[in-house]
Amino acid sequence: xxxxxxxxxxxxxxxxxxxxxxxxxxxxxxxxxxxxxxxxxxxxxxxxxxxxxxxxxxxxxxxxxxxxxxxxxxxxxxxxxxxxxxxxxxxxxxxxxxxxxxxxxxxxxxxxxxxxxxxxxxxxxxxxxxxxxxxxxxxxxxxxxxxxxxxxxxxxxxxxxxxxxxxxxxxxxxxxxxxxxxxxxxxxxxxxxxxxxxxxxxxxxxxxxxxxxxxxxxxxxxxxxxxxxxxxxxxxxxxxxxxxxxxx
Numbered sequence: 106x107x108x109x110x111x112x113x114x115x116x117x118x119x120x121x122x123x124x125x126x127x128x129x130x131x132x133x134x135x136x137x138x139x140x141x142x143x144x145x146x147x148x149x150x151x152x153x154x155x156x157x158x159x160x161x162x163x164x165x166x167x168x169x170x171x172x173x174x175x176x177x178x179x180x181x182x183x184x185x186x187x188x189x190x191x192x193x194x195x196x197x198x199x200x201x202x203x204x205x206x207x208x209x210x211x212x213x214x215x216x217x218x219x220x221x222x223x224x225x226x227x228x229x230x231x232x233x234x235x236x237x238x239x240x241x242x243x244x245x246x247x248x249x250x251x252x253x254x255x256x257x258x259x260x261x262x263x264x265x266x267x268x269x270x271x272x273x274x275x276x277x278x279x280x281x282x283x284x285x286x287x288x289x290x291x292x293x294x295x296x297x298x299x300x301x302x303x304x305x306x307x308x309x310x311x312x313x314x315x316x317x318x319x320x321x322x323x324x325x326x327x328x329x330x331x332x333x334x335x336x337x338x339x340x341x342x343x344x345x346x347x348x349x350x351x352x353x
Contacts, residue, residue, distance in 0.1 A: 107278045108246050114275035115255035118262075120145075123153055125254065130201055130223035131162045131193070137215045138189050143180055145261075151180060165193035174339060175313035181302075183309055184337040185210060221250045229253065234260025241269070243280030304330040309339060 119125070122145065124136035135155055139148045155176060159165040165173065170190055177186035188210025195208060201224075202208065205216035220226035229248040231239070238260045239245050246252050263270045269286050271279070297303050308330040310316040319327070334340045 107276050108252060110275040110277070111255045111259065112251055115251070115258055119254070119258055123149060124222075128223050130219055131165075131196070132156060133219050133223045134192065134211075134215070135189065137218050138185050138210065139180055141185060142182065148180075159193075162193040162196040165190060166197035170339075171313055174309065175315055178306070178310045178313065178315045181306070183306070183334075183339055187337065187339060218253070221248070221253050225250065230257075232257065232260075234264075237266060238264050241279055241281035242276065244278075301326065301329050301333065305333050309334055312340065 124133055127133065136148070136152055139152055139155075158176065159168060168190070170187065173186050173190045174183055177183055180186075192208040192210060195202070205211050205219055206213065208216075211219075214230060214232050217226070217228045217230040218232075220228055221230050227248045229235070229245060230253040235253070235256045238256050241264060246256075259274070259276075263274050267286060269281070269284075271282050274282070304319070304322055304326040307316060307319040307322065308327060311318045322330075331340065331342060335342045
């Protein structure tokens with residue numbers, strides 16, 4: 106059976122990642138939020154430090170938002186930290202909701218992942234890697250936590266977007282097996298340092314005391330950064346002051 110082959114392969118080669126050693130829904134939620142558009146190697150030490158500082162949803166909910174945002178600096182998309190903090194507050198006050206998608210920042214994939222890995226829900230957790238694998242296979246398997254983990258591992262290591270190592274793949278029943286991978290043409294990409302997202306990160310890092318104020322940035326970029334941070338509820342702007350919500 107294809108899934109037997111996949112699970113045997115996963116047992117042999119899986120990476121020893123800290124969030125794979127727990128069924129605690131809070132710890133799994135933290136890992137899933139951190140892993141959104143952030144590389145695994147970068148997340149591991151930050152995840153471990155986060156859980157050492159705030160080991161439970163109750164501990165995170167009791168922390169000032171400013172401290173939470175300061176701990177998040179470097180992981181990108183800071184509004185994810187605010188949503189995680191808000192979700193922890195809801196869980197601390199009333200427990201885990203039946204529909205995890207009602208928590209701030211939790212979409213269909215994250216809800217499925219937490220549901221599968223923490224609560225044993227029989228649902229496929231389909232992230233970018235898993236979707237690519239299923240599209241190439243031409244079928245979707247019966248869901249389980251083990252299958253979800255194995256498919257994610259396969260998509261991250263062998264069945265990658267720009268490289269399909271079919272000769273090493275344990276799943277022989279695959280509609281795309283042996284086909285060349287078509288790589289999309291890449292246009293000119295803007296340097297990250299030139300983006301408003303970079304400016305927002307530098308401004309927020311300065312406001313929580315992690316970096317000096319980014320005087321080298323143009324005034325217009327700083328103003329756009331401040332406006333964007335205020336829209337996301339990360340800072341408060343008024344006519345006389347700029348205050349970080351967690352420090353105000």
